[in-house]
Amino acid sequence: MSEENMNMEDFSKAVDESFDTFKDEDQEAWEKLKQYREEKTPLTVTVDGIVNKGVVSYVEGIRGFIPASRLALGHVDDLNEYLGKEIQVQVADLDEEKNRLILSARELLRAKAEEEKKARISAVAVGTVMDGTVETLQPYGAFVKLDDGLTGLVHVSQISHTRIKDPSVVLKVGDQVKVKVIAIKDGKLSLSMKALEEDKAAAEEAELRNVKLPKSEELTTSLGELFKNLKIQ
Numbered sequence: 001m002s003e004e005n006m007n008m009e010d011f012s013k014a015v016d017e018s019f020d021t022f023k024d025e026d027q028e029a030w031e032k033l034k035q036y037r038e039e040k041t042p043l044t045v046t047v048d049g050i051v052n053k054g055v056v057s058y059v060e061g062i063r064g065f066i067p068a069s070r071l072a073l074g075h076v077d078d079l080n081e082y083l084g085k086e087i088q089v090q091v092a093d094l095d096e097e098k099n100r101l102i103l104s105a106r107e108l109l110r111a112k113a114e115e116e117k118k119a120r121i122s123a124v125a126v127g128t129v130m131d132g133t134v135e136t137l138q139p140y141g142a143f144v145k146l147d148d149g150l151t152g153l154v155h156v157s158q159i160s161h162t163r164i165k166d167p168s169v170v171l172k173v174g175d176q177v178k179v180k181v182i183a184i185k186d187g188k189l190s191l192s193m194k195a196l197e198e199d200k201a202a203a204e205e206a207e208l209r210n211v212k213l214p215k216s217e218e219l220t221t222s223l224g225e226l227f228k229n230l231k232i233q
Helices: 008-039 106-122 194-209 216-228
Strands: 043-046 049-051 054-059 062-067 086-095 100-104 129-138 141-146 151-155 176-185 188-192
Touching: 008 062, 008 086, 043 054, 054 086, 054 100, 062 086, 086 106, 141 176, 151 176, 176 194, 188 194
Parallel strands: 062 100, 151 188
Antiparallel strands: 043 086, 049 054, 054 062, 086 100, 129 141, 129 176, 141 151, 176 188
């Protein structure tokens, strides 16, 4: 039927049908979003706008809000740096009735950082000696940030040969230390300062054993030569 032959009832029916189609498409989009949330599906979105305390991106045609606290693992100083950029997010929360969609990049970034950390730790060999900085002190030991960015624990029993009750007796935050990797378990580095003391002591002992002392006959000959050349006035 052409528009010229349509009456008001026909127009009203057409408008209703168009809204029904829109509602069906909208409902389908929300169903997909619910599935994305349940399956924790990574979604690549473009940051389309900057709003108060966050940015805006669209998923399945639905406007989503990404809080600044969920854009990165650390603090975001300038949201404008994200404008127009593609980032990966997950559906964090949604409310179809309130037309609210919350997205987050933080979980994916954390998972990626953990994978990278595991790969770097797996490349470290037990016995490796590294430099580091004391980052925090706990009653059970000192956490040392190594020069390669990794962090390991020097248990209180591995700080010194001398028995100490608390790491703060020997160390303070900010101290530069040299440590030895003595174990790697569950993606964690166990470090030791005491092991380096033991290595040094063993090396000095080996060096002493390798010093060649003169034999008694050689010592006698040397003394004889000394007295032979000695003139008595």
